[in-house]
Amino acid sequence: MKKHSLRKTDPPPASRSAQRNIFQQLAAVPHAFWTVLFIAAPMLFVLYFAFTDGNGNFSFSNITDLGQYTNVFILSIAFALIATAICLIIGYPLAYFMSRQSQRAQKILMVLIMLPMWCNLLIRTYALMALLDNGGLLNSLLKNLGLEPLPIVGSYFGVILGMVYDFLPYMVLPIFTAMTKLDYRYIEASHDLGCNGLQTMTRVVMPLTLSGVVSGVTMVFVPSISTFYISQKLGAGKIDLVGDTIERLFQNVSTYNVGAAMSLVMMILILISLTIMNKFSDEEGGMVP
Amino acid sequence: MEKEILISLRGVSKAFDGETILDNISLDIHDKEFVTLLGPSGCGKTTTLRIIGGFETADSGEVFFDGKEISHVPPYRRLVNTVFQKYALFPHLNVYENVAFGLRLKKTPEEEIRVKVQEMLTMVNLKGFERRRVTTLSGGQQQRVAIARALVNHPRVLLLDEPLGALDLKLRKDMQSELKKIQRATGITFIYVTHDQEEALSMSDVVVVMSGGHIQQIGSPVDIYNEPINAFVADFIGESNIVDGFMPADKKVRFSGHTFECMDGGFEKNEPVDVVIRPEDVDVVPADKGMLTGVVSSVTFKGDYYEIIVDVDGFKWMLETSDYAAPDTTIGLYIEPEAIHVMKKSEFSGQFGDYSSFSDELEHLSDLEEEEEE
Numbered sequence: 001m002k003k004h005s006l007r008k009t010d011p012p013p014a015s016r017s018a019q020r021n022i023f024q025q026l027a028a029v030p031h032a033f034w035t036v037l038f039i040a041a042p043m044l045f046v047l048y049f050a051f052t053d054g055n056g057n058f059s060f061s062n063i064t065d066l067g068q069y070t071n072v073f074i075l076s077i078a079f080a081l082i083a084t085a086i087c088l089i090i091g092y093p094l095a096y097f098m099s100r101q102s103q104r105a106q107k108i109l110m111v112l113i114m115l116p117m118w119c120n121l122l123i124r125t126y127a128l129m130a131l132l133d134n135g136g137l138l139n140s141l142l143k144n145l146g147l148e149p150l151p152i153v154g155s156y157f158g159v160i161l162g163m164v165y166d167f168l169p170y171m172v173l174p175i176f177t178a179m180t181k182l183d184y185r186y187i188e189a190s191h192d193l194g195c196n197g198l199q200t201m202t203r204v205v206m207p208l209t210l211s212g213v214v215s216g217v218t219m220v221f222v223p224s225i226s227t228f229y230i231s232q233k234l235g236a237g238k239i240d241l242v243g244d245t246i247e248r249l250f251q252n253v254s255t256y257n258v259g260a261a262m263s264l265v266m267m268i269l270i271l272i273s274l275t276i277m278n279k280f281s282d283e284e285g286g287m288v289p
Numbered sequence: 290m291e292k293e294i295l296i297s298l299r300g301v302s303k304a305f306d307g308e309t310i311l312d313n314i315s316l317d318i319h320d321k322e323f324v325t326l327l328g329p330s331g332c333g334k335t336t337t338l339r340i341i342g343g344f345e346t347a348d349s350g351e352v353f354f355d356g357k358e359i360s361h362v363p364p365y366r367r368l369v370n371t372v373f374q375k376y377a378l379f380p381h382l383n384v385y386e387n388v389a390f391g392l393r394l395k396k397t398p399e400e401e402i403r404v405k406v407q408e409m410l411t412m413v414n415l416k417g418f419e420r421r422r423v424t425t426l427s428g429g430q431q432q433r434v435a436i437a438r439a440l441v442n443h444p445r446v447l448l449l450d451e452p453l454g455a456l457d458l459k460l461r462k463d464m465q466s467e468l469k470k471i472q473r474a475t476g477i478t479f480i481y482v483t484h485d486q487e488e489a490l491s492m493s494d495v496v497v498v499m500s501g502g503h504i505q506q507i508g509s510p511v512d513i514y515n516e517p518i519n520a521f522v523a524d525f526i527g528e529s530n531i532v533d534g535f536m537p538a539d540k541k542v543r544f545s546g547h548t549f550e551c552m553d554g555g556f557e558k559n560e561p562v563d564v565v566i567r568p569e570d571v572d573v574v575p576a577d578k579g580m581l582t583g584v585v586s587s588v589t590f591k592g593d594y595y596e597i598i599v600d601v602d603g604f605k606w607m608l609e610t611s612d613y614a615a616p617d618t619t620i621g622l623y624i625e626p627e628a629i630h631v632m633k634k635s636e637f638s639g640q641f642g643d644y645s646s647f648s649d650e651l652e653h654l655s656d657l658e659e660e661e662e663e
Contacts, residue, residue, distance in 0.1 A: 185377035188344055191364040192371045193391040193442065207381040
């Protein structure tokens with residue numbers, strides 16, 4: 001009797017979950033719309049331009065033409081790798097240091113790290129240029145001291161410095177998050193089992209914060225390899241990276257298709273590096289539980 | 290059998306943020322013993338353990354290990370290993386690598402590691418679990434891995450910080466006897482921290498009862514139970530009726546309007562004392578045959594005995610007896626001289642041992658609270 005009445009009032013589980021599904025799907029509509037309009041469609045355009053010539057005929061020539069830009073690709077990859085490595089070397093110990101401070105100090109340090117991110121990337125890069133330029137603050141100071149000015153702007157060093165300066169917070173924050181999630185008991189357990197400070201670092205802290213490192217490396221490497229603004233400003237136009245080349249190619253209608261091909265290749269490069277990074281974190285099992 | 294002293298704490302004090310946790314503690318721990326630090330949460334038992342392990346440094350006082358001062362020796366140089374509360378197994382390593390962790394640091398040859406790890410996993414009944422991720426194990430299995438990981442290093446002392454707290458009752462009982470067996474088999478000194486008095490009594494050679502940063506009593510489980518030193522210990526270890534009384538003469542104690550024969554002496558004439566009588570030591574007799582009489586206020590069937598709360602002139606006693614007595618009837622209480630334990634008055638006098646506000650439900654709730662705090 002009771003069962004019967006229950007069946008009458010409550011909708012069967014199947015239809016309830018169906019309703020929920022419809023609701024869930026509806027909730028995704030705005031995002032789906034956005035994705036199609038602003039991500040999928042432009043990608044298709046890139047694909048289309050990459051594999052057609054100026055008259056809209058199918059062609060591989062754009063891809064084969066990219067051979068002349070091999071050096072640009074190599075330089076871009078090298079710059080991004082170096083900048084990422086420097087960010088990691090500076091960022092990892094910094095994040096560790098931050099995570100060992102008191103709650104209050106952690107908050108202050110977080111704000112200090114985040115502060116530059118509230119300012120637009122372009123403005124920050126300009127500011128850095130103003131500091132390092134020939135007539136900039138640093139070199140004026142050097143000149144007043146009777147020293148030779150440092151030609152940082154326009155050098156490889158300047159561009160890498162710009163990348164590190166702009167993207168360092170993106171390395172520090174995910175590693176810091178992973179560090180704060182790291183239970184202090186693991187560190188005590190490692191001391192208990194015979195690890196000194198360094199061994200605790202390499203055998204416990206690093207493996208358990210690898211997920212943060214993977215996010216940090218990804219978040220620095222991807223913008224570094226595709227930047228054009230930093231190299232334009234801090235390279236003083238003398239250093240051409242993939243981003244600069246693509247920008248230039250797209251500014252001229254006749255090289256539109258080569259630009260699309262170059263964009264495509266770079267996307268594939270980034271995709272490959274992301275896959276490698278994810279694989280790396282899976283194998284080491286460094287995911288924080 | 291006198292065993293040599295392995296660990297010795299001398300006048301150890303510790304405060305956190307100005308709050309005293311340990312107040313001038315001195316304690317000797319003998320080799321090959323199973324020692325339990327027992328007390329309610331906040332009594333300082335875990336802090337004591339962490340000072341022995343090297344995870345905390347005492348504000349004052351010394352810690353000796355095998356006769357040497359070790360107060361400032363870091364944990365990784367102490368011949369001590371720990372089974373942590375909630376285990377702290379390394380989530381990035383599998384069972385085998387967790388157990389092998391300490392051996393690898395000592396650069397043990399791979400073949401020897403394999404043999405020792407297998408030996409340990411066999412001992413804790415986890416053979417065949419080598420390649421499992423520790424996060425896929427049940428609480429009891431993780432517990433065993435934690436024990437194996439600590440014992441594989443052959444420490445002189447194993448520290449266990451409420452290691453069974455997260456397990457259910459049945460598993461906890463099994464692990465208790467297993468731990469005791471392992472301790473006997475390996476001959477390693479165990480220092481065990483718990484707030485569960487039953488656990489402490491059933492496993493330990495020596496129980497150290499702590500409260501408020503002080504050691505209240507050190508002794509064998511039987512001594513602690515039969516000869517509690519003050520009202521706190523009497524109440525914390527098992528159930529106790531604690532009554533105000535005085536000693537008119539040696540082997541005579543007067544309480545509840547009656548003078549009883551007892552076994553204790555050495556008090557001043559008419560010195561006020563606390564008298565402890567365990568609930569199971571009171572015989573229920575007809576009212577006219579009793580030394581005391583009282584009115585039954587509640588009876589609870591507990592399986593192998595009845596728990597009776599009886600009102601004797603306004604003071605409520607707890608009795609555990611196999612004789613049923615109906616509520617609101619008047620019964621007599623008969624107490625053998627051996628059942629009466631007389632204690633000196635202490636700071637805890639009057640705080641414990643009256644069952645006026647007692648209910649099983651409240652008791653259970655306060656246990657739960659305690660577990661949450663830990």
